Amino acid sequence: MGLLFSMHLLHREHDLHIYSFRGLEEIMLAQLRHSGSSLNFKVILHPLTEDGPNLILENDSITVWSIPLDHKIATCGFLFREKPKSRSMDKSKVSGVPIQYIPQLRRGENILDDAGAIRYLSDEYTLPAKRSRSYAYCSDTQPSDKVLSSIHGVDLLYHEATFMEDEKAKARETRHSTAAEAAEMARKAGAGQLLIGHFSARYKDLSVVLAEARQVFSNTLLATEGETFEIAE
Numbered sequence: 001m002g003l004l005f006s007m008h009l010l011h012r013e014h015d016l017h018i019y020s021f022r023g024l025e026e027i028m029l030a031q032l033r034h035s036g037s038s039l040n041f042k043v044i045l046h047p048l049t050e051d052g053p054n055l056i057l058e059n060d061s062i063t064v065w066s067i068p069l070d071h072k073i074a075t076c077g078f079l080f081r082e083k084p085k086s087r088s089m090d091k092s093k094v095s096g097v098p099i100q101y102i103p104q105l106r107r108g109e110n111i112l113d114d115a116g117a118i119r120y121l122s123d124e125y126t127l128p129a130k131r132s133r134s135y136a137y138c139s140d141t142q143p144s145d146k147v148l149s150s151i152h153g154v155d156l157l158y159h160e161a162t163f164m165e166d167e168k169a170k171a172r173e174t175r176h177s178t179a180a181e182a183a184e185m186a187r188k189a190g191a192g193q194l195l196i197g198h199f200s201a202r203y204k205d206l207s208v209v210l211a212e213a214r215q216v217f218s219n220t221l222l223a224t225e226g227e228t229f230e231i232a233e
Contacts, residue, residue, distance in 0.1 A: 001031045008039045015042045019056055019066070021074045022047050048076050053150045067150045069141035072175045077139055079150055082132035093125050130233040136191075139198065142175045143185055151189045155231045158223060159185055161196035164203070164212050179209045183216035192231075197223035 007016070018024065025045055032038060046056065050068050057064035060083070067077040086106040094102070101111045101120055111120035136151040138159045151157060162176035171178050177185075179196055186194035194217050196209070203209050206222055213220040221229070 001028065004028075004039060004043070005037070007041065012041045015044055017044045017046060019046045019048055021076075048074075050074050050076075052076075053079065065150065067136070067138065067147055069138060069147065070144040070175060071140045071142070075140050077141070077147070078137045079134070079154070080136075081134045084132055085129040087122065087126035087129045090125055090127055097125055133231045133233065135231065136189075138185075140176065142171065142177055143181045148185070148189055151185075151191070153190050155192040156195065156229065157186050157189060157191040157193070158195040158197065160198035161209060161213060162198050162200050164209060167200075179213040180216050183213040183220060186217045186220070191217075192219070193229075194220040195223040195229065196220060 004016075028043070048054070048056070048066050052068045053065040055063060056066050062083060063081050065079040065081075067079055069075040069077050087108055089097075089102060089106065097105065097120060104111060105120060105122045105125050108122050108126075110118050110122050113119045133156075134154045135156045136154045136158065138147060138151070138157070140160055141147070159182040160177055161179040161182040162174070163171045163178045165178050165180050168178055170176075171181070176198075182196050183194060194213065196213055199206060199209060206224075210220060210222055
């Protein structure tokens with residue numbers, strides 16, 4: 001609610017779409033009612049389900065899927081995948097190409113003349129498309145094989161690592177993951193890089209948590225507040 005009120009104070013007017021399990025509307029309405037508040041923008045709630053994965057958003061450049069996780073209450077992660085990108089024009093050659101042919105060439109299509117001969121070869125006038133990137137966000141969950149097929153090959157995986165292996169019994173009791181288990185999920189998924197977070201407050205020194213994960217999956221980083229991570233194209 002603090003975020004919603006901040007948007008209100010910043011004079012947001014556009015609709016806000018929120019994806020969550022059922023019950024959030026009751027929480028929001030109770031807080032608005034008892035605080036005597038209202039928002040100057042419309043909130044549109046989209047219910048998530050525990051089946052899936054489900055496509056919840058798609059536009060020209062990206063898809064977003066909900067991923068059911070394995071926790072003590074209904075919980076979903078999210079998978080973000082860029083769609084295949086168009087090739088880019090070779091700037092040293094583009095001046096000689098009629099503008100109406102550029103979209104076809106960028107799609108990898110050759111331009112033919114009236115006789116059916118190639119007039120402009122796509123590979124000759126364009127450069128390879130940048131690769132599409134992907135990111136999976138797996139919040140509160142214990143390790144789950146059903147998630148692996150959804151996140152296979154992701155460039156970047158965020159996975160909770162609440163405990164270390166010496167607290168594995170506690171992890172099972174609360175249906176969370178250890179740092180080693182998060183790393184094993186990244187290894188099995190063939191992820192490019194792993195971010196771990198959601199650490200128990202008992203760990204004052206997070207370097208030991210990171211070290212445990214790196215024993216299983218070396219390309220692991222801590223998801224610490226304020227850090228920015230980029231996925232190379």
